[in-house]
Each structure stands twice: as structure tokens, then as C-alpha cells.
Amino acid sequence: MLPETPDDPARLLARLISIDSVNPDLVPGGAGESVIADFCGAWLAARGFEIHSLDKRSGRPSLVAIAHGTGGGRTLMLNGHLDTVSLADYDGDPLDPRIRDGRMYGRGAFDMKGGIAAMMVAAARATAHGRLRGDVLLACVADEEYGSSGTEEVLESFTADAAIVTEPSHLEVTLAHKGFAWFDVEIEGRAAHGSRPELGIDAIAKAGHFLVALENLGRRLAEGPAHPLLGTGTVHASVIHGGEEPSTYPAHCRITLERRTVPGESADSVERELTAVLDDLTTTVPDFRYRLTRGVHRDPFEADTEADVVRTLTHHAEQVLGHPPVVRAEPFWTDCALLDRAGIPCLLFGADGEGAHAATEYIDLASLDRLTDILTATITDFCS
Template sequence: MDTDSRTLAESVAELVRIPSVNPLHAGPRAEEHGPVGEGALAARLAERFDGCGADETVLDEVLPGRPNVYGRFPGRSGRLVVVDVHTDTVTVENMTDPPFDGRIESGSVWGRGALDTKATMGVLLALLEAWHRDGLRPDPTLLLVGSISEEVGGLLGATRFRPWAEQQGLLIDQLLVAEPTGFRPVHGLKGLVLVRVTALGTAAHSALPDSGVNAIEAMAPVIDAFVAENARLRALPAATELGTGTVSVTQISGGTGSNVIPDRCSISVGRRIVPGEDPDEVLERMAAVARAACPIPCEITSLLPTTPDGRAGSPAFYQRPDSAFVQFLARAAGTEPAVAPFGANVLRYSGLARELAVFGPGSIDHAHQATERVAVADLVRLAGILGSWLSPA
């Protein structure tokens, strides 16, 4: 491994060695290493930002002990670009590998978060450290954002960063959200509305079923109605590469005993939404589908926190694949633009920058697994792409 590769690998490995498991994924292995959450990583990032030429470093406490961290690196031109890297990782309880040793072995950096998504932060910091040492500055001013709680908990860091950027009146030219996309610039993601439907029956002894109202039996036609709704959606023409919306019944619960007529039955229903669909209208339609099908009274509640602009879920993110930023990234990486099925912080950023893309090394299929690694060759490739984007001189 040459010196440059070694420096990039060490830069990423240092971040992997600082546990930052999302507190909603806490467990005994995560807790062995001190307080769970993004706090220690954010503090270390602030130090590294200060050490490589940031003219402003902000720790923005989103939840107690869980700050976002922002570093601004002045450029030579008037342009401003943002890179958002979420600082939380998923659980380590399922790992068959030491989660935080950050070892560099067999051409990869190993450990939780190596791929998702400390690689981009580590590579950017290694570049900024080298440029700072050589007295170079990027062409655009770079605002580097470490955001908490992307994996679970509702994109809290991104939800906080957006109004912070708006209050500062930032005019952002390009915004890159780091995620493992296999170096394909992702220009579209589906949005999500998630509801719980609860049928409200009356309990009775199952020997006397007519004296009760069976909530589980009442839910059967509701499930059928959502299956039909999914078929209706799938038959619609797709307006973009994201395809059509879909709806899936994902959870069911109900009943208190094998000899009791159940008074409650609940299902969770997830609706993936595409560009042009409004989350509030989608929620209304889901409620109408449930009410029309359910033979007894039912309650419908949204399972997602309302978005900062008061909506029942995230609208889709979509930008045309021929946008200059998407095309630049595809050309620099030698890949094609793509759309992706997963959620990401970019769902909070529509309209915040002139152009947006989700981009990073490695495949999402390899994230969240029993082992996690990022290839050092991919770090070198990423450094080349980000270097040509930021164009230091």
C-alpha cells in the first residue's frame, strides 16, 4: 500500500474506532465502549476540522449529547458546496467481527460505519489535511456537515441542518449526501408515508361471539383493500425512473387470548411515494381506503413524525439525471446516474441547493451486515473524484 492509500485508510479507520451507534440501536456491545451515540465522534470531527483549515466549526446540539457538527473550509471562488455525512451507524450487536477495531487488512478498512458512511468523511478530511499542509484551498467554499440520526429516528440531523442553513442565508450551489451508492450519482429516491390502522371491536367470550365485535376479522378486508391499492398503483404509468408508488402491509397485531373475541387489531402500512405525490394527500387516500373497507370503526394514525414543513411524511427526492452535478459525478466516477430504493438525508434537502446528489463508494447491500468494510482502492478512487470536484490550488 503506498503512502497516499495508507493515509486515506488511516483517516477512515480513525473514525471507525470512535463508536457512534445510533442510540435506538444500543445494545451490550455498543455500550461496552462508553456512551452510545454520535457525541464522541462529533467532538473528534470538530477537532479535525479545526486542524485542517476550517474557519468556522460549529457543534449544534440536536439532542442532549448528540450534536451535528459543521466545518466551513473557505474556497477561492464565491461558490458554496455542502457535503452531508451522517455520523450515526446501525447496530453492532449482529456483527461477527470486532465492530470498532478499524483494522486495515486484505486491502480494506474493517468495522461498523467503514462503508456507511465514515468513508466519505475520512477521505475528505485526509484531502483537506493534505491541502492545508500544502497551503492549498478548494475552489468552492466547502461546508462539511456531520449529521446525527440518519439510520433510525427520523433524519433528525438533516432536519436540524436545513433551517440552520436557511437562517444563515446560505446559497448552496451543490449538495452531496454521502451514502454507499457504488459510485453512481443517485438523483432520485422514493418518499415514505407510514400509517397504523386499528380496527375497534368489542371483546367477548369466544363461546358467545355474537356478543362481541371481532376486530381481527374486520381487518381482513382492509388488508385486501391495500393489496388492491398496490395493484392499482403498480398499473399507473411511471413518470420518472423511480417507477410507481407501492403500498405494503408490514405488521399486524391483535387479540388477547385464544378464547377471547379480539377487540383490537392493528396493521402497519408503508406507502412509498414518487415525484408529484403529496404526502398529505397520500395519507388521506390511505385513510379513505381503510375506512371504506373496514366494516367496523377504525382509527388511522401516521407513524412518522411530521416533517419540518408540517407534512405527514417525506416527499420523494428527484432531480433530472442530466443535471450538471449528476453528470459530473457520473463522468468522474465512470458510472451511470441511478435512482435508489432506500431513504437518506437528501429527503430533507429538496430545494436547499441548486443541485443535489447522493453518492459514495461501496454498495448499500454490504451495509448493516455482520461484517462491514470499505476497500482501500475505493477510498483512493473517491479521493480522486472529490479532488477533481473541489479542485484545490
């Protein structure tokens, strides 16, 4: 049984889990964020927040809720995403929140409706008496699981003096994460009948040379200089397409690759790196020809450890946890990078649990309470 205390984060989380918000860019026909955004907007409006609905992409709304301060204080943004991955492979009913052994199970419980519930309750508690000088801004965003269009849209109209992204982090202060860059490499051959090798150029065989070179690049990256929290960048081939039928030399072979980047690396530096590898193959492999095309790319992120928001949250985390919080980095990308690029000092801090994108997903409810307490104290301190 959930407690009957007002604005309890576990009770709010159970309601959020029960709302289908699968990202339709990941799963065609997915419910999207409309219903859950409406629910969050109504919940926050009832507690005095000014509600802004952003719907640049029809049917994919993000929500910005603001509690205005008395004036002269700093604005703090709390950011979390409303969308989830697929329900299809979940073990059990993904929309039926279940509590067992101090854990709440359900799709999105960990990633990241727990963070949404904690930041909503924390903001409501911190602003309930209207004594803060600064504004508190909640950004409940769409589409983080695919393209992060929600946070991009928020940043077109809103800013803050600092931000906290409440992605799950096991109550550890996350100050850096990797970026990524996707590239397509099109290896060009020449189509010919399989009986005429003197006329054909096998694009798939030529692509094999690149795959070996890509593996060697990954080895060099692993042996190179490492970031103190993130280690080194990585690279891997993700998808390969080529050929038409067994009796024809393939004229094209396309390889899609992903390069995970660390601070100091960028899509531009990766493109130069790949071009050097490919140009070397054109001089060493007969008839090797290629086209390199840049796809989606996102910057890595690294927080300023001396930023006020980092120091404030770390202090209150230590008070609640009873020990200094672990400082960590994540290998995956988050919206922190977009906030940082917009000039908003930020960090990532969220609840404990397991099962992001997995068949079973849960949040530790004690950590949800601690997260809510830490966020409440941080908001009150930072915005006073």
C-alpha cells in the first residue's frame, strides 16, 4: 500500500507509469506524450504553476511549468523526459505499477518517470509557501529516447541560470557523458555478371578492408589518452547493406557506423579521423572508392565541478545520504549536452533502480524519496 501523504512521489510515479507514453519515432503507432503531458500540466497547474505547452511537432508536446519567485533570485530548471521505449517486450503488464520488496516495477519506472515524479513533487514542496526569490522551471520534455526534439524546443524559448537533469544515476552525481556521431560509408564497386570478374568490382569485398581498418581504429582509440571519468572514445560498425542477388558483383555496399566521443572530440574531428582512414585505403587497396556522409551527431558533456548548482546539489546530497555522493560519468548521451551547449550549467542526478529499456524495469522507492528530498533542498537553497 502507498502512503496517503500529500504529493507523495511514489503515488505520483504510479500514476505516471500507468500512462502509455511510448515514443512513436521508436515504435510506429506509439502513444506519444500528449496524455502524460496533459496529466503533468494539470497536476502542476493545481499547485500554482504557470503552464506552457510546446507543440512544434504536432502530437509530440513538451511541457514547461514555472513557479515565479518574488524577484531577484536565480532560476533553476529541472529537466526530464516523458517518453519511454517499447512496451512490447516487457515481462508482464508494463502499465500496471507493482510494488515488491521496496521496488516499483513498470515501464518507465527507472527511465525516467521516477525522475519526473521526484522533480514535480520537489518543486511543489519548495514553492508551496511562495518564499523563493528565483523562478523554478520544470521542463517535462518529449522525444529524448530518439531525437531530443523536446529539449531543443524548450531551449528555443526558455533559459535558466542552472539545470538538473533527473535521469536515473543511482543517487550518484553525474558530471560527464559521452557523445556520439553516426556516419554512412558508401563503398563503390561495379556491377557485372558473376561470370565476368574482369568487368566487376566487388563493393562488399572492398568494404571488408574498411571493416578491418575500423577495427584497428577502435584498437588505437582504446590505447590512446583517456578521459578521467569516461575513458576513451569507441567506434563500431552498426549496419551493413550490399548486393542485389547471388549472380551479380555488388556495385555498392553501405556501412553505418557509430563513434562514441569524449570531451575534446567532435563530429568534425571524427570526420577527419575517418577520412584519413578511408583515404589511406584508396592508396593501398586497388579500385577502392568511397563516399562518407555524416548523420546524427551529439556532443559529449562535461560539467564545471565548481558550478554553483553542482556544489549546491552535492552538499544537499551529502546531508541526505549521510556521506559524500559518488561522482561518476555515463557512457550514454543525455539532454545535459544540449543544456550545456545553450550556456546553462547543469548536471545529472537521479534515482536508483535497474532495467532501462529491459524486459523488467524498477525503481528503488527509498531512493525516490531521497531524490525528492535532495531536489527539494537544492531548489530551496539555489533559488532563495
